[in-house]
Amino acid sequence: MKIYVTRHGQTDYNKDRLMQGRSDIPLNGTGTAQAQATKEKIGDIKFDAVYASPLIRAIQTASIISGYAQEDIIKDERIIEADFGKYEKANYMKLPLPMNLYWxxxxxxxxxxxxxxxxxMVKRTSEFLSELEKKDYENVLVVCHGGIIRPIRGYLEDAKRGFIWRPRPVNCEVFVYESIDGKHRLVDDIK
Incomplete structure (x- = not known):
């Protein structure tokens, strides 16, 4: 199985450097163009299934990249963005010290x-991926968010801590993993 993992395209909150978390806002024009460019970069891959966070920015990105109708995308709460609590919509550049240090x-x-x-985050993404790997897919697309993609990458790259925090994934960057019998390998990073 090849698992294509990508972050959604840009939103106005991304543009304004706001902690976006669970806020459900759509792609902006740049985000739509990023998703269309990603579709062109990956070519005519036929995805056996497309999974996305239930937030509209991920669903829109998944639909553009895969060609699937939004209603045919499998929405999974386990790959929704991290919950930023009281820091939701806070400017990255003005975060209080505890949140800044944690992030x-x-x-x-x-x-x-x-x-x-x-x-x-590690627990819920590990459960999602473990279940996904039991499916009989050749190619699957997973569209999520900048924070939650980090434990997804940790799982698929067998990181001891369970996450890969740096470098930060950019909008519509695609990490392509091969999963064979529970073993994983990064085969491409499409920017």
Whole structure:
């Protein structure tokens, strides 16, 4: 199985450098163009299934890249963006120290109150991926978010901590993994 994992295209919150989390806002014009460009970069791959976070920006991106109608995309809560709690919609450049430290170095600093922990993100994405790998797919697309993609990458790259925090994935960057008998390998990074 090849698993294509990508972050959604740009939204106005991305453009304005806001913590987007669970806010459900659509792609902007740049985000739509990024998804269309990604579709062209990956070519005519036929996806056996397309999974997305239930947030509209992920669903729109998944539809554009895959050619699937939005209603045919499998929405899964386990790949929704991290819950930023009281920091939702806060400007990245003006985050209070506890959130700034956590978001920069989660391996050292704990999640502030109201913010989802790394442990929680690792648990839900591991459950999702473990279930996905039992399916009989040749090619599958998974569209999610900048925060939650980090534990997804950790699982698929067998990271000891369970996540790969840096470098930060850019909008519509596609990580292509091969999964064979529970073993994983990154085969491409399409920017």
């Amino acid at each position: 920069m170095y989660p391996e050292v600093f704990p999640a502030p109150k109201t913010v989802e922990s790394i442990k929680s």
